Amino acid sequence: MSASSSSRLPASNPLRRRYAIVGLGSRHELYQDGIEKVHAPTAELVALCDSNAGRLEVARGRSVRNGATVPAGYLAADFARMLAETKPQTVIVTTADSAHHDYIVRAMEAGCDVITEKPMTTDAEKCRAILDARKRTGRSCRVTFNYRYSPPRSQVKDLLMSGEIGDVLSVDFHWLLNTHHGADYFRRWHSNKKNSGGLFVHKSTHHFDLVNWWLGAMPVAVMAMGKREFYTPAMARRLGLTGPHERCQTCPEKAKCGFFMDLAAAPSLKQLYLDQEQHDGYFRDRCVFRDDIDIEDTMNALVTYDSGATLSYSLNAFNAWEGYTVAFNGTKGRIEHSIVESVYVNGTETVQGGIADGGVSTRVIPLRGEARNIVPWSAVGDHGGGDRLMLEDIFLPNPTPDKYLRAADERAGAASIAVGIAGNRSMQTGAGVRVADLFPDLGRPDYAPMPSRTAALPMPSRG
Ligand SMILES: NC(=O)c1ccc[n+]([C@@H]2O[C@H](COP(=O)([O-])OP(=O)(O)OC[C@H]3O[C@@H](n4cnc5c(N)ncnc54)[C@H](O)[C@@H]3O)[C@@H](O)[C@H]2O)c1
The missing domain is CATH 3.30.360.10 (Dihydrodipicolinate Reductase; domain 2)
Known part of the structure; x- marks a missing residue:
């Protein structure tokens, strides 16, 4: 994949910051559209990366629909080559959670800043690897708490x-x-x-x-x-099912299950997940009552x-x-x-x-x-308008100083x-x-100065 799709690298504009995105599921769309549709004057998407070849092509097709230059596409195994060839300044990480740390650390080691979706990672060891890499490389790591x-x-x-x-x-x-x-x-x-x-x-x-x-x-x-x-097998039976079964698409009890999800009926879900199962076996509609x-x-x-x-x-x-x-x-x-x-x-x-x-x-x-x-x-928009405000804070070159310190590291x-x-x-x-x-060396975030609780208080009135 990467050889054919990365052979024609997009021309770079020195006035725009260069971004790559790794992890091309539903959440990444916010960032791809943010860069290509709203913040194109100051941001440029130069590369896309995913472990699923089908979703990679769907994301590249999105750039066509956005009227943007189609970014180079790379499979996960070629992440390092993607960084070397397309030279993004910032890597946006929107993979499944347990893979975040790997891309965050490797991107910072390669000299890139990082923007990662929440949760930053999933366990203490991976968290330590990120904090260490951040100190070692001096690159920035932003966590998008929308x-x-x-x-x-x-x-x-x-x-x-x-x-x-x-x-x-x-x-x-x-x-x-x-x-x-x-x-x-x-x-x-x-x-x-x-x-x-x-x-x-x-x-x-x-x-x-x-x-x-x-x-x-x-x-x-x-x-x-x-x-x-x-969400247990026992509850499925209390709800009158004989299951659980493997997934909604093939479920023999789909007609009577209140949790049935029809991937084939929702065009965006079909394109993003059902049509791409052949590449990695990722089922988006597994039974919510499964034993595992x-x-x-x-x-x-x-x-x-x-x-x-x-x-x-x-x-x-x-x-x-x-x-x-x-x-x-x-x-x-x-x-x-x-x-x-x-x-x-x-x-x-x-x-x-x-x-x-x-x-x-x-x-x-x-x-x-x-x-x-x-x-x-x-405000208007997804997550109560929070997503749009956050994107402005990320992609505008000189965001207004924020007394609430909402940008998180x-x-x-x-x-x-x-x-x-x-x-x-x-x-x-x-x-x-x-x-x-x-977490023995958790630093203090910018919003958390050393605590003090010494101010005198007025006595409440007796009324
Ligand atoms: N802030 C929010 O409100 C919000 C909302 C939704 C999701 N998220 C976060 O966004 C991230 C993605 O969630 P999603 O709903 O888009 O999931 P998703 O399953 O739709 O997409 C994940 C994508 O990552 C790819 N992927 C998985 N492992 C990979 C690996 N090792 N290397 C490369 N690609 C890999 C998958 O193929 C898939 O395309 C998660 O971390 C999630 O927590 C945040």
Whole structure:
């Protein structure tokens, strides 16, 4: 593949930054379109790489539709040659999670900066390899925490920074995935811990990053529990099936299964996955009740922070609605914030959720006096507008200085997965896990200065 598709390398424009993308599934499309359709004046996509020859060609076809110069295409085995021949300045990593570290380290070793999707990686050893390579090479490693850019979540950061509720002493945070989006993690590579780290890493990295960043603090210790009790063979039988079976396409009970996914009926899913199975046997529609799934669907964690705050967190993947509730309990009051999300399973446009008022609610409740409802900040686009704002922050040459420090680096990437990886360990052992025992040299991210809690507080009135 690489020989034929890389023989005509695109002409380079010295005014534009040169990017390559490795991992050409659904998520990479955000970056390819961002470069080729929105940020073409300052960015250029010079190479594409994937382990699947079919998806590689689909992505190259996307460049044609985007009206862009078609980037050189390389199979995964030719990644090093891709770097040498096309000389990208930045490599964007959007492979399955467990392969991130390999490409991040090799790209930095070759002199490239890196932008990686979350989670930065899946275990402590791979995380250490990334932190070491970052120090050794001096290249940058950005982790794309798009959730920080969602306007209502940036607004919560703004409220916390204003000091209105004082020092945060505890946080209650509960994330719900419904049976459209939540089930999707049990269909494919995410459903095995060796690929994704489980949902405590793959999904909760977003949530633990939000808490770390909202609090401006570092996690110290984690106590966790988890189980899989819904996406199981026993549940398939309780729901009246005889299965589980291997996959939806060939399932003898597809007509009566509420979790049936028709890859052939959704053109984008068909082209990206069904039509490319011949190359690598990656089935996008495996049964969500399979026996070989080894990730949890129900997780709870208690986390302590070096600011003194404690976090009570849960993640549930089979819920009736999708979204979250979070509450910050401070020395001067409480912030309650929740979002009911409209869920989109890539390619199927599944929308869920009883959204009465746009789905966003934020309230500030002082220890004394009236509570006030906050008019939420908003933006348009995927992930509540967060994806578009993040791309601007990445691809515009001189982004405006950001007082919320939303651009995340490898220290933030590590701090967020540290909680989930420690949680996984705690689930195994039944004991609390100190983060420093797994990650002895975790640096402090830019948002987390050394903690202090010394400011005098006004006495609440007696009324
Ligand atoms: N920030 C977000 O909101 C968000 C949303 C979706 C996905 N993601 C992340 O994006 C990444 C990709 O997710 P996706 O949904 O696109 O998955 P996907 O399965 O659709 O795509 C993954 C692609 O990587 C390729 N690949 C796998 N292993 C590889 C390897 N070793 N070398 C080269 N290519 C390899 C696969 O062939 C596939 O094309 C994941 O890390 C995921 O966590 C982030």
